[in-house]
Amino acid sequence: MLSSTKTETQTPDESKKTVFDYIICGGGTAGCVIAARLAAETSATVLLIEAGRDASESPDALVPGKFVHQLFGGDSDGIWAMPSVPQKQLNDRQIVFLRGKQLGGTSAVNYMALARGPAADYDEWAHRTGDEAWKWSNILPLMKELEDFKPQPPPGFGQYADPDPANHGVGGPLKIGFGDVMTPGVERFFQACHETGIGFCPDNNSGNPVGVGLAQFNNGGGIRSYAANRFLNTEKQQQLPNLQIITRTLVNKIIFSDDTTPRAVGVEIIDQSSGRACRMYCRQEVIMCQGTFGSPQTLMLSGIGPREHLESFGIDCVVDKPQVGANMLDHSILTLEYLVDDDNMAHNQIFENPELLAEADAMYAKDKTGPHNVFGTSGTVAFPKLEGLFESSEFQDLDKVTQAYMLEPTRPNAEIWLGSGPVAFQGESQSVYMHHELLLQNNLSRGTVRLKSADAKDLPEIDPHFFEHPYDQRIAIETVKQAMKIGQADAYKSYVREVVHGPSRDDDETVREFIRHHLGQGYHSMGTCRMGSRDDTEAVVDQDFRVIGVQDLRVADLSVCPVLTCNHTQINAYLIGEMAGRRLVQSFHASGSRL
Incomplete structure (x- = not known):
């Protein structure tokens, strides 16, 4: 059985800042992988924030045949149910998007078939981003390392x-x-x-x-x-004293510095039980792993997105980036x-x-x-x-x-x-x-x-x-x-x-x-914070998952996918988690920090 440590949220007190090296927003598939790798391979202190419940509260997630009951059986505590606007070509029907609302994200509730898709999709990913690491010949060894x-x-x-x-x-x-x-x-x-x-x-x-x-x-x-259960089970968590996990906690917005180029310095969070808000700060980076819907939403709430759209809600625009939330x-x-x-x-x-x-x-x-x-x-x-x-x-x-x-x-x-x-x-x-x-x-x-x-x-x-x-x-x-x-x-x-x-x-x-x-x-939504090269005007993040135009902020989840891959996208989420996690570890060591 899994367990997570829940911190007490408190009213912000600038004289007693809660500071971590890295803050990961979203404990879904990619977030779990990144948190596990960062905490295991560096001395960095890592905070993982999950809006949903802890895995210990969801024992049925381990039972394969109960995935139907989890997804469609009214488990509102463990599922995000997000209706679309009426679809004009579908007789004005609303389509409800279902996603996991718990540690492990949708990997806790999905149909468990692993389908990698064609090699050509990964080669296309590499072509569109200018990053050879995504070519099939380079990504296959990573896939093999992931599986038993x-x-x-x-x-x-x-x-x-x-x-x-x-x-x-x-x-x-x-x-x-x-x-x-x-x-x-x-x-x-x-x-x-x-x-x-x-x-x-x-x-x-x-x-x-x-x-x-x-x-x-x-x-x-x-x-x-x-x-x-494979990256952050109880035993693994006990081996990672530098990792703290908090659940049932909503990310309200990212906190930025007042520098000429804005820099992410922390997040404002809300304890969903008490409604209290507080701030958590970071020395290194904030990593968004809230998925195709959550990551662009938080970016926009924080002032990164289409200026006119943000200002219509009274949100100050930090970086005018029209492609945030586009290209779904x-x-x-x-x-x-x-x-x-x-x-x-x-x-x-x-x-x-x-x-x-x-x-x-x-x-x-x-x-x-x-x-x-x-x-x-x-x-x-x-x-x-x-x-x-x-x-x-x-x-x-x-x-x-x-x-x-x-x-x-x-x-x-x-x-x-x-x-x-x-x-x-x-x-x-x-x-x-x-x-x-x-x-x-x-x-x-x-x-x-x-x-x-x-x-x-x-x-x-x-x-x-x-x-x-x-x-x-x-x-x-x-x-x-x-x-x-x-x-x-x-x-x-x-x-x-x-x-x-x-x-x-x-x-x-x-x-x-x-x-x-x-x-x-199709349960495989992607692309709303699309990855590309730094000179790609349509890209939200670069090849290293960094949000273009902002310092110390990355997005690493299905929202970055530049190709609608012909597969089951859980494998994309695992690969994104692995790729981003490894690059964060390299960045931490390159910054002069020690194991």
Whole structure:
């Protein structure tokens, strides 16, 4: 079990300043990694501030099969639920963005499949930022250091995966594998994908994910392997006396010096229990790790952002930086759902039946077996290239550079997952359902994060502009058509009884209307503090995560991503944490400080 030390917040007293070397704002995935590395490899004093709860208050985070209950079961204490503005192309629906609100961030509540994406995405990251460190050949060793990979699939599934050991690591902090028991239906899904022209992918984390293969999961012995329990568990915290963690504490704003070039010297924080405010100061740097929505919000509340927007809320502009909160990118999600003939219990049925849940809890408590160690730890995914997409007028209307980007052979256009139980459809608990989840990638619509007020307790205004770019619409339509073909394949003929959630026909307009009614967020928002070179006028941070135009302030989370990677972005967050952490350690030693 994890624990964190909670400091007492007090009214600011300038004669008794609380001073650390580094202050990290946000204890999510990247924040945990940075804090652990800084505190372990330097003598620096480190303060980690998390707005949500401590990991010790969330034991269910460790239970893989309970991720659905955590995300969608009304756990308001552990989840940020942030509604968008009404989306014009989605029938004016509001899309609710869900993120982890606890130590470990979204890595504590996500679906645990680790998907690195294509090597080409990292090479593009390097190209756009001018930093060769992000090239696949340079980032792969870092990925390998992060993982403790178990290559063996469950018995009987060896033909569905063939990972090359050269692409994987052992002995790292994150337990990665295929699961101990495979979720039902994998063989049928593989066959249906092959029938519809999707080839076999022996290892979707090799740098070429295109095809259908077994997914790899953050799971070790039936226990979620995530940022809090792998980088900042109780034992590790006890080994790091120079690290202090405070939870349930909101960052109100960054404090700057009055120098000609503003310098971050601390943060003002609010204890969410008492409402008291106080200030914490730093000798070295403030590092923002509050994510795609939180980091730009805090920057703007602190006076870094679009001048006119800030001044409309009475906020003095410290640095006029219009790109803060701009360039938001995300995947998006749809599901097709089916009533099926199956004697296996579906995932949803566990939580709808108290007796089944009690039985599953007892099995898990005894030896980490049962449904809680099936759902969330194993499964299969297809990453298709959609030829119909490249024959479309929407593709032909793209510029040549964007066309070449989309045509790259290892860059998929979507993910199609096999899932258990209904999602959008209100099923009957005595019936068994399955779904195919479609994660739409390469979207070109760009959104924004803006302030609603000058109060840090108010959620930001989020406008992802979903489904607005014509090419995004074509991606969605072609992905739905591909998924419909999979559901109609011979492999499913004797299994699928009825399509309970999906388009009634496969013509463009019917599919488009289905999408307008049901498209949702992809849980992979990024880009609102985009990384670039120092001469990139669109960049918010440079290659070393430093906020351009400010001293001693960095942003290191998914908000810096310059590419909408075709992956599950938890790996981006870990890599950003590792990269930023190592550079901070180097900077600390270069400043003349000693271990």
